[in-house]
Amino acid sequence: MEKVFATIITIGDELLIGQVIDTNSAFIAQELNKAGILVRHRLAVGDNWEDIWEALDTESRHASLIIITGGLGPTADDITKPLLCEYFGGKMIVDQPTLDHVTHIFEQILKRPMIERNAKQAEVPDVCTVLKNEKGTAPGMLFQKEGRIYVSLPGVPHEMKWLMTNQVIPRLPQYFQTGFVEHRTLLTAGVGESFLAEMIREIEEALPAHIKLAYLPNYGMVRLRLSAFGWDKQKLSEEIEAQFAIFKNAVKEYLVTDQDIPMEQVVAQLLLARGKTLATAESCTGGYIAHLLTSHPGASAYYQGSVVSYANEIKQRVLSVSADTLATDGAVSEATVQQMAGAVLKIMQTDYAIAVSGVMGPDGGTKEKPVGMVWIAVASRETTKTQLFSFRFDRRRNIELTATNALNLLRIFILQNH
């Protein structure tokens, strides 16, 4: 048996001028991995006949499965479908089931007249297997050529995802005999990448050849990932689990979680397990902590809500921060976040609260309170703990760091049985 390699080709000038960020490729890569297929290349090319053609030629030499996304919309900048038709030596025909489906969408769901441009979406090369797209008008297409499989999917993320999950992945076993890929990821906090590397050097060097370790540093937190490939699923799982246990033990002092989940989910699991609730009072993060917590289903079981007190008068009027404190210590101060945390705990009647206030930049910094300075408070009904942070990145990154560190502070606070 041989490893099966795939290439993901994304089509669109918007990727080459940096107007949009490619999130599709990450999803496709994850799904292929779960199916035991290794992604060799991810390639973005423009809406350009020669470049797409050449990419197909080149990547055919690197991979036996080529997934293409983008370039299938109803508008004129799309050249992918005619190109695929020519590349695979077919001619365009109307696919009646697709035409019925498109007609149904316009008549029954969108309730808009269907124009010729929409009907054209039902035209496909006669050499492809049509993959019905239940989430949109552009169908997926599967081609076979010289022992390789090519799949073309629309670039709209939820349509692409539905097609990958329901039409592409289930078909792969027809074409490929795949092995198994397994990953294990843990998250550490409070230790630098180099130090961590020294700590685990010996166990890293003792890893068997089919298990690889990777470091994914992220400003004060480092994710460690073990990846393994093999043909015997049971054996592979056992091997990677055994290795993972060794790594977990070696870094236990700094271990946040042994799951591949973000910090807010670590906190959510802690709160859930203890039946506790949380509220937040956010100034500089402007609702970002609330957004992180509520972006996962089921948040209502432990999260009550937030007062985003972006303006100082809201800190005073809604969160009862005293005028004295704001005048003397200022909005970015230990006293302010203490009062914010205390107030939101009462308002929301929760077990725990987080409060943050800081200078995110690029403007608003002073000599005493420079950009990146942040006070964070975490509180229970009995006690409040504060910490001063100093970040040195851009606004967006400072907001993210403040949120993650606030959540980490609460995590430690809860674990210390406050």
Next chain:
Amino acid sequence: MEKVFATIITIGDELLIGQVIDTNSAFIAQELNKAGILVRHRLAVGDNWEDIWEALDTESRHASLIIITGGLGPTADDITKPLLCEYFGGKMIVDQPTLDHVTHIFEQILKRPMIERNAKQAEVPDVCTVLKNEKGTAPGMLFQKEGRIYVSLPGVPHEMKWLMTNQVIPRLPQYFQTGFVEHRTLLTAGVGESFLAEMIREIEEALPAHIKLAYLPNYGMVRLRLSAFGWDKQKLSEEIEAQFAIFKNAVKEYLVTDQDIPMEQVVAQLLLARGKTLATAESCTGGYIAHLLTSHPGASAYYQGSVVSYANEIKQRVLSVSADTLATDGAVSEATVQQMAGAVLKIMQTDYAIAVSGVMGPDGGTKEKPVGMVWIAVASRETTKTQLFSFRFDRRRNIELTATNALNLLRIFILQNH
């Protein structure tokens, strides 16, 4: 003169297993575009000697500038630097200025002992120009080979950004005589992609060859982008402006903005111009609208804050939604968002308010109130307007759509002089 093409190569297994989303490439592409350089390919390859080597060979045939990111950290999974050394036929030497810089960072900033692994970051191939990295320990490197320029940058986003802006872009005129790339983007709402395409078909067909139109649909909103390339900056600007004016006029009925900015900035500009303020009351979006508004500097001039009332009791206690309404109409109802908007307007003492309540999924839907059902209210002190929406995507997408549509509703509300 010839067009200058670039390729961006990102190195890292995490990109191929879908563990992280590549945001670096978008930034690099934007900066190269501004410098008149066209990105031909974006390629992601694994931490793997053969694949990186082959990518360098292949992309050298497609581009005269190759930007490589990733693979320069202090840990053992990094093979990029020795590979580059061999590829360009050099030998590794210690770069004294880099060693001084790394030493300074550890002694003065991190205040941690420097270990051998860190010192190794000062080793570079003797055939490169070292690009000093003021934001971190891994230097950038510039190589020349057979008329092509290769630049290797660390993958940590803020380090890569600083190096691109301060070390790479300013050096490009030494090596390339570039043309000019210009883009103009407008945003429409309330019209489908196909319909829009029909509306502007004739003017699209009349575009000169060096100006391209692209459609970037995004669920109910469509961005149109004109891109032009030329050698005479003044002439190019005039041509694209003239074409852009024609397109703007053709879609004026649906035009949201003629700038390449997101919806929250369109609303921010409206509020700023009128000296008005805004507060939000968010249930299902969980602070995401607040986050969008506060992710841009200067938000405090028009944004006061948010009450994120994720739990029903917070709607009742903090936002004074009546127990009757919650019992009879439920949390996802017109009456609830009306009361939420009215309350937050009073609490925050603003000119305008947005309130949202809905079912984001994947759980919590019922026959009467299915996943994707959202009530949105926008209010001034005089009047409140409500609208019922129905989205049909996943949780994250439903949250984003609710936020964007709420902001669009407020935009229209303000323009109607409420």
